[in-house]
Amino acid sequence: MGTIARDAETNERIAEIIDDGQQVILVPGGMGGLGNHHFKTSTKQAPEYSQPGIPGSEIWCILELKLLADVGLVGFPNAGKSTLLSSISAAKPEIGDYPFTTLVPNLGVVKYHDFQSFVMADIPGIIEGASEGKGLGVRFLRHIERNANLLFLIASNEEKPMAVYKTLVKELQAFNPELLDKSRILGFSKSDLIDEKTKQKIIKKIPEGIPYVFFASSTQSGLNELKEILWKNINNTEDDV
Numbered sequence: 001m002g003t004i005a006r007d008a009e010t011n012e013r014i015a016e017i018i019d020d021g022q023q024v025i026l027v028p029g030g031m032g033g034l035g036n037h038h039f040k041t042s043t044k045q046a047p048e049y050s051q052p053g054i055p056g057s058e059i060w061c062i063l064e065l066k067l068l069a070d071v072g073l074v075g076f077p078n079a080g081k082s083t084l085l086s087s088i089s090a091a092k093p094e095i096g097d098y099p100f101t102t103l104v105p106n107l108g109v110v111k112y113h114d115f116q117s118f119v120m121a122d123i124p125g126i127i128e129g130a131s132e133g134k135g136l137g138v139r140f141l142r143h144i145e146r147n148a149n150l151l152f153l154i155a156s157n158e159e160k161p162m163a164v165y166k167t168l169v170k171e172l173q174a175f176n177p178e179l180l181d182k183s184r185i186l187g188f189s190k191s192d193l194i195d196e197k198t199k200q201k202i203i204k205k206i207p208e209g210i211p212y213v214f215f216a217s218s219t220q221s222g223l224n225e226l227k228e229i230l231w232k233n234i235n236n237t238e239d240d241v
Contacts, residue, residue, distance in 0.1 A: 074168055145179065190218075191215055
């Protein structure tokens with residue numbers, strides 16, 4: 001699911017898989033021929049002629065995968081996206097103390113109350129200039145298009161956390177302005193590394209109307225609150241649709 005097929009020459013979208021079990025024939029095959037056995041008669045048991053088949057179609061296609069998830073994690077490298085995903089789901093993405101640990105998106109199913117769940121996607125880190133192809137740029141950004149809600153993940157101990165948020169928003173807007181219409185949540189990771197005074201300074205600069213939560217994956221603090229906010233946003237988004 002989430003695969004788009006495009007004509008390699010015109011870039012025209014030919015098909016899109018969005019439902020489980022959905023099947024699409026991109027290129028119809030040819031018709032098979034008939035061998036000499038089909039022309040056997042009572043008087044001619046070994047005919048020396050056959051019917052050739054009809055050639056199939058040919059096309060060059062580009063298959064592009066865009067993830068389908070309820071929540072997409074958006075943030076700089078080392079913001080704690082993979083650590084969060086591994087903390088609240090069964091997914092086990094590679095985690096390291098260096099940029100671009102995650103090179104491909106990871107999906108995790110997050111369990112919620114009463115046997116409910118939602119899907120979270122760990123999108124590889126975005127850097128400034130990603131919309132222009134810097135880093136792994138467009139390869140990362142295209143996956144964000146298929147996430148109903150965006151969780152902007154910012155390390156609480158960043159020197160200017162809200163400047164990071166503005167940079168992320170700028171890159172999304174440059175890539176596809178429609179991304180800014182998606183529901184947003186602000187998640188401040190590594191909150192165990194800051195004091196209450198610093199936390200209040202950050203809160204004062206958060207744009208009005210955007211849900212936010214401070215959490216620390218290492219200590220599990222704030223994770224339940226984060227899931228509550230995400231679940232509420234997911235259901236509000238589905239109601240809007």
